Amino acid sequence: xxxxxxxxxxxxxxxxxxxxxxxxxxxxxxxxxxxxxxxxxxxxxxxxxxxxxxxxxxxxxxxxxxxxxxxxxxxxxxxxxxxxxxxxxxxxxxxxxxxxxxxxxxxxxxxxxxxxxxxxxxxxxxxxxxxxxxxxxxxxxxxxxxxxxxxxxxxxxxxxxxxxxxxxxxxxxxxxxxxxxxxxxxxxxxxxxxxxxxxxxxxxxxxxxxxxxxxxxxxxxxxxxxxxxxxxxxxxxxxxxxxxxxxxxxxxxxxxxxxxxxxxxxxxxxxxxxxxxxxxxxxxxxxxxxxxxxxxxxxxxxxxxxxxxxxxxxxxxxxxxxxxxxxxxxxxxxxxxxxxxxxxxxxxxxxxxxxxxxxxxxxxxxxxxxxxxxxxxxxxxxxxxxxxxxxxxxxxxxxxxxxxxxxxxxxxxxxxxxxxxxxxxxxxxxxxxxxxxxxxxxxxxxxxxxxxxxxxxxxxxxxxxxxxxxxxxxxxxxxxxxxxxxxxxxxxxxxxxxxxxxxxxxxxxxxxxxxxxxxxxxxxxxxxxxxxxxxxxxxxxxxxxxxxxxxxxxxxxxxxxxxxxxxxxxxxxxxxxxxxxxxxxxxxxxxxxxxxxxxxxxxxxxxxxxxxxxxxxxxxxxxxxxxxxxxxxxxxxxx
Numbered sequence: 001x002x003x004x005x006x007x008x009x010x011x012x013x014x015x016x017x018x019x020x021x022x023x024x025x026x027x028x029x030x031x032x033x034x035x036x037x038x039x040x041x042x043x044x045x046x047x048x049x050x051x052x053x054x055x056x057x058x059x060x061x062x063x064x065x066x067x068x069x070x071x072x073x074x075x076x077x078x079x080x081x082x083x084x085x086x087x088x089x090x091x092x093x094x095x096x097x098x099x100x101x102x103x104x105x106x107x108x109x110x111x112x113x114x115x116x117x118x119x120x121x122x123x124x125x126x127x128x129x130x131x132x133x134x135x136x137x138x139x140x141x142x143x144x145x146x147x148x149x150x151x152x153x154x155x156x157x158x159x160x161x162x163x164x165x166x167x168x169x170x171x172x173x174x175x176x177x178x179x180x181x182x183x184x185x186x187x188x189x190x191x192x193x194x195x196x197x198x199x200x201x202x203x204x205x206x207x208x209x210x211x212x213x214x215x216x217x218x219x220x221x222x223x224x225x226x227x228x229x230x231x232x233x234x235x236x237x238x239x240x241x242x243x244x245x246x247x248x249x250x251x252x253x254x255x256x257x258x259x260x261x262x263x264x265x266x267x268x269x270x271x272x273x274x275x276x277x278x279x280x281x282x283x284x285x286x287x288x289x290x291x292x293x294x295x296x297x298x299x300x301x302x303x304x305x306x307x308x309x310x311x312x313x314x315x316x317x318x319x320x321x322x323x324x325x326x327x328x329x330x331x332x333x334x335x336x337x338x339x340x341x342x343x344x345x346x347x348x349x350x351x352x353x354x355x356x357x358x359x360x361x362x363x364x365x366x367x368x369x370x371x372x373x374x375x376x377x378x379x380x381x382x383x384x385x386x387x388x389x390x391x392x393x394x395x396x397x398x399x400x401x402x403x404x405x406x407x408x409x410x411x412x413x414x415x416x417x418x419x420x421x422x423x424x425x426x427x428x429x430x431x432x433x434x435x436x437x438x439x440x441x442x443x444x445x446x447x448x449x450x451x452x453x454x455x456x457x458x459x460x461x462x463x464x465x466x467x468x469x470x471x472x473x474x475x476x477x478x479x480x481x482x483x484x485x486x487x488x489x490x491x492x493x494x495x496x497x498x499x500x501x502x503x504x505x506x507x508x509x510x511x512x513x514x515x516x517x518x519x520x521x522x523x524x525x526x527x528x529x530x531x532x533x534x535x536x537x538x539x540x541x542x543x544x545x546x547x548x549x550x551x552x553x554x555x556x557x558x559x560x561x562x563x564x565x566x567x568x569x570x571x572x573x574x575x576x577x578x579x580x581x582x583x584x585x586x587x588x589x590x591x592x593x594x595x596x597x598x599x600x601x602x603x604x605x606x607x608x609x610x611x612x613x614x615x616x617x618x619x620x621x622x623x624x625x626x627x628x629x630x631x632x633x634x635x636x637x638x639x
Contacts, residue, residue, distance in 0.1 A: 009063035009130030015072045022061050027401035029054045030195060037188040038374050046096045048179045051187035052124075053089020055412035057082045058405060059127045085123050091116045092172070099173050109165055109173070117172040124178070124416050131413040135508065136464050139472075140417045143424040150428055156436060159428040170427055177423020181294050182415035182471050189300075190287035190411060190467070192373035195404040197238035197284075199377060200355060202400050203384045203392055206248060208349025209234040214339045222326025223333025224260045225267070228253035229274040229319050236278010238356075241286060242466065242503040242511040244407070245275035246518075254518045261331055268519035269529030270322060272504045272511045276534065277314040279466055279500045282307055283360045287411060288470040288499060290369050292492050295474055300372075301363040306489050306551040309563055310497070310540050313550070316567055317536025320574035328580045351386055355379040411465060418471040425475050435479040446484050450542060453477045454498045461502025464510075469499035490548055494541040501538060504530040535577050536570045539601050543569075547603040562603045569600030572615060585622055592618035 014022055032054070036047045060081040061074055069075065092099075095113075109117075129137040144167075151161045171177040175184075200206075210231045217226035231253065236245040250271040257267035279286035282304035289307070293300040325331070340348075358379040362372040384390045392400065425431050438456070442448035456477055461469025473495040481491030503511040509527035516523035531538075544550035549562035576594035579585045585593070592614045599611035 008067070008133045009065055010067050010069045010071050012062050012064050012069065012071045012074065014061070014074055018074065022058075023398075023402040025061075026058060026403075026405035027398055029058065029405040030191075030401040033187060033191050033405075034195065034374075037192060037370050043096065043100070044184060045099065045175060045179060046093060048175075048184050048187055049089060049092045049096065052179070052183060052412065052416060053085055053093070055405075055409060056085035056089070056123055056127050059131060059409050059413065060085060062406060062409060063127075063130045065130065081123065081126070084119060088116055088120045088123065092120070095173075102173065104174055105166060105169055109169060113173075114165060114168055117168045120172060120178070121420075124413075124420070128413045128417045131410040132417070132465065132468070135462065136414060136417050136468060139460075140420050143421045146430070147424040147427055156433055157430075159430075162427055167427070171420065171423045174423075176426055178416060178419045180419045180422060182291060182418040182422070182467065183412070185287065185291045185294055186408065186412050186415040186467075189290035189369040189373065190415075191404070191408055192370060192377070193238070193284055193287070193290075194407055194411070195400070196355070196359075196373055196376045196380065198404045198407065199380045199392070199400050200238055200352060201235075201248070202396055202403075203352070203380060203390045204349055205238070205352040206235055208345070208352045210249070210252060211340050211345040211349065214334065215342050215345050218334040218339045219336050220323075220326075220333050222322050222331050224253065224257045225262065225270045225322040225326065225331075226319065227334075228257065228267075228271050229315060229322060232271060232274035233278055233281055233315055236275055237281040237284045242272070242276045242279060242500065243514045245278050246271055246511050246514040249275065250515055250518050254515065258519070260334075261329075264519040264521045265525045265529050266325070268512065268515035268521055268526035269533050270318070271518075272509070272515050272526060272530035273318050273534040273537075274315070275511055276500050276504050276530075277311065277318070277537070280307060280314060280497065281311040283356060283363055286500075287415075287467045288496055291467055291471060292474070292496060293369065295471075296488050296492055298489055299366070300369045301366060303489060303493070304363055307493060309550050309552065309559075309566075310493070310544055313540050313563075313566055313570060314534075314537045316570040317574040317577070318533055320571050321533050321578045324575065324578040324580050327582075328578070328584075348387075348389070351383040351390070354383050411467065414465045414468040415471075418468045421472060422475055431476055431479050434476045435483060438477070438480045439483070447542075449480060449484055450494070450545060453480055453495070454538075454541070457495050457498035458502045458505050461499045462505065462508035464502070466496075466499050466503060469502050470496050473499055486545060487548065490545055490551055493551070494545055497537075497541040501534070504534065506531070532577060536573045536597075539570075539573065539598070540566070543601045543603060549603070565600050565603045565608070569597045569602075569611075571597075572600060573597035581622075583622075585618075589618040589622040592621070 013019060033051060036042065040047065060078045064071065064075070064078070125137060125140065128140065147162055147167055148164065150157070150159045210227065213227045213230035213234065217223055217230060220226065228249065232245050232249045235249050254267045254271050257270065258264055279288065285304060285307065289303055290300060293303055355376050359372055359376040362375045367375070381392065384392055438449055438452050442452050457469065457473040460472040474492060477495055478491060503509060504527060506524055506527040509523065512523045512527035512530060515526050519526060543566050547562050549558040550566060552559060572593050575581045576590045576597060579590055596611045596614035596618065599607045599614065
């Protein structure tokens, strides 16, 4: 029983007519969601309730209670849970008119309302446990306990009494909790862009991204690892999920790296590090970016534009380390004969650039993310018609529709859990108390407060999908950013970065666990390796907080200088981390280079001469030193 509690469920593929019926249901959910998000005039609350009920139903049909569940047959209890999800959803849907008119905490709830809300709560918690795991479920339970019993705490973290009917009223009969922003975004922007990514991949987009990456870097030193970096970035911007990116591109790149002589741990680490950055790369980014737009009230196009330079910089230290590792261990690239020509690559898949251009255009024109996704989808289906090999026939289209809903099961569960947490934080005023705790630790120092905020975001995000990690950080930590007078987009991008990085940070690095199954290595070792490869990326959020030119703020000259300085700093940090540049670096030169890189990332004109001096001294010590920091002049050189 205890094992069941800590287990996630086993993904299920029902066989026979039952399996086909479930796929039809999944495809129908996608069709309804697209219609509801883009064309329906029904109220938002009704759409959100319907979406949650449908996704809960699908969850219990497609995910077993534990890893030991039958993956081909739906258990009786799961049929009952799916039926209960539909019934409870119908109850709340019938009450939407009443919910919109009632006065919260004044109009009493009936016993039947409380019973239905309790059932919905239990169904949601079980769906979260099955799809995401006990980590997020435990956090939700902790917040629920704090809501109901926190009035018994002494000191600053105590709050006023909250009865169970009070809790139910706020959580299920308003749009401030379960049916709030996270689930609403999952039912609109996030769902449509997952459909976009699924359709693009099914039509051959993932293969095109791989081929173009192979053409660009496959033949150079360390070509397989460089392909992993570039293809993961390109695919990640449409998948928006580090774990999905690892599973999709890593299934090709990790075995290829192993065949070319890479250590399995390093191969997994490269893929995990590269896949994480895809959720930060415009134009699509990930579901968390859409939640950010909704939560902050800032247009998604502005967020995407601000994120562009930091997202590109994210890959600079990763690519640099991959190149240096290849040079250090003489790791060759792929044979030219095994790489498709550029002409063939563009002929077979160049049309997949068009949907990305359409999305970029729509965002720049100011269209909402919903209609941007619709235009992108329309572009995919139109360009796919141009070539026989890319056309999506009825069977392929049905598979795209069904797969999209199946992929959204975990996202919907995570967003529902986040809504429960947000409702609890709203009721108790925990966010302001949490900010007080941060300032107590940091003493109101901006840099120390940012370090604490980053650490808390990594901690909150362990074992969670990126959207959940960002939502928790946004609710709990963003008030700290406001108190520090950090601009809204910069502060939330800072939190998003570390929410993404939590996917590769030990000990619970969900992307590393996905890579471990492919690499056949310990996930903790892969996570540690991925952190080392992406170490420079952890510094980028601090750089753009202290110099917003990296977020496209200010004049062109300032933006160019800031980008160049950060680029150089990240390259130098990567050299210091790898400990190699043409030859193995001694300890003192490495430390000097690390200091020089950090100074360059500080992007201050006055620090530039010091950074250059530190780098020059490192070169001198390496070139003429004895490895212990002393310069040695040979007799020949003295003559």
